[in-house]
Amino acid sequence: MNWLRLQLDDDRKSNRLVSLLSILLGFLVGILIIIITGLNPVDMINAIIQAVLGISANGFNLRYIGEFIVSSMPIILTGLSVAFAFRAGLFNIGAEGQMICGGFAAVSVAFLVDLPPVVHVIACVLAAAAAGALWGFIPGLLKAKFNINEVVVTIMLNYTAMYVTNYLIKMIPGSSLTRTLDIPESASLSSSLLSSLTNNSRLNWGIIIVILSIVIFKFIIDKTTFGYEIRAVGANSDAAKYAGMKVSRNIIYSMMIAGVFAGLAGAVVVLGTMNFGRVLTSFDGYGTDGIAVALVGGNTAFGSLFGGLLLGGLQAAQTIMQASGIPKEIAVIVSAVIITLIAMKNGLKDILKRIAGGRKS
């Protein structure tokens, strides 16, 4: 119990402990639900092993690992988006909408602008980042200037983004009522090299965007004055203001940067995984996944990478689970339980402290 008490006394360690505990409990609840509904939890575990490690009864297949990375990529990015805003004390429920705008901007530049290879795809990616930033700018501005709660605004902007881009995407030449044509090769992130390395998975150059984003996130937060100020604003905005920091400006910039990460997620999905733009009937849920990823990862760069791989693995396992008779929504349930438990982290810490016994802090 001494070990537990030591963990709990350190804020950072106790947060990590609660995250790990929540993940564990999330999977336990998932397994319990599977058992209660009369199915076999071993099927879920096998599916996850197959999806993440590529190992199944049929031997080893690298393609699964490629697909596992593919499903992790966008949610690592939306995770970074939510995490960045959290660092500034803002709750970005709007990653979904920012991502939709990013995806739409990417697909628009792909079809409407004619550029040579490489330049074209870079232009698409930059357009996605800019569109995400714009969609993050709105709640940032409203928060900074009018002190309007960003939660309600970003929720409303998610739906606005979906319906408006649904309309616009059908205007792109060649689009049907449900999707665009396949994007031109010059605008695609697809990589025959990465694909062939992973036995024909959909692994693509989006992985570079993800790695760069993680590095940039870490750099901004840890190494720049701006990052320092953001953390200060997030910790105590009044104190930051008193210290002479431009709080409003920092709030707007943080939401815009959060929007950039989410917009890039849109580019990765549209230009890399799908290779076409879609008319959405409902949200894909990347934004909510991003919230889970950021929470699991304690709002850090590497934490988001870890959280993204965790939930990405779970999602990659979904099709395999469904094939073996376990409804794939069990993955959604597990993520939901993890989110809800991490939301209760203060209460959970109190409970752990009671278990550890000893002095109160």
Add this chain to the structure above:
Amino acid sequence: MSTIYSALTLSLIYSSPIIIAGLGGLYSEKSGVTNVALEGLMLMGAFGSAASIVFLEQVTSLAPWIAILIGALMGGLLSLIHAYASVKLKANQVISGTGINLLAAGITVYLCQIIFNQQRTTAFSRGFTKMSVPVLSKIPFIGDIFFSNIYPTVYIGFLLVIITWYVMKKTRFGLRIRACGENPHAADSLGINVLRVRFISVLISGLLAGLAGAIMVLTQDTQFTATTIHGMGFIALATLVFGKWNPFGVLGAGTFFGLSQIIRIYANSFPVLASIPQEIFFAFPYVITILALIIFKGKGNGPKANGIPYDQGARS
């Protein structure tokens, strides 16, 4: 003219789930607990009622009524998690609400697959039946809009608005709810059990949102699917902003948003509207809510302690 009548009647039908869920949100937020989980609670209620009516409709003609009760209870049950997390364990209410939304999305479709072997419930043969109120439906204008070819559930919405107004303004319980949402420390010092009041308020919001989801699926759909609620829970949340956390405000905003939902159905009958793409109608409630937030800003409409977990030791 009859097109306009039926359009208005239909807009009432579309409004009532929004209004009822909005009232649910009102209880929760007035007591100081933000409820972004309305969407998930509605989804749960819709699933509960759609799944139970499939079995009940063979047995009894009261099936829709029993089904909406089951839906309300399912919503209430799910809201207990939100209540426990955000009231007892002082969780971040927005995160907890997001978790509940996701949980509802997962568990409903999961159960559909367990019970019905597909991603949705089996279609029910009929939900509620439209009716006309004798005598009253003969009144010109009003009778055509409010009392002809309408679902009885619309009146539940109206009734709940009045009840909520009465509870909030005229009863001790309502006063306590408002006190907990405005200044929980003062309420506590006067002997009000803040945590209990908030817990009950969140539970009421779950029951009402569940009821709203149930009514929505039984009046607008023939089965439950993952997209049955399609954002109406968030529109209900918007009615609070738009209606300034007042029951009649929720009624007005809900009716307005309901109307904006059905205009697209009737757009082809009106040349002025026919040229507007339907996505604009879909996006309208969300855009206008953001505008409302900007216009109302700084007027202190929301409960002051909304969203802040109550910590007895903290300084107010």
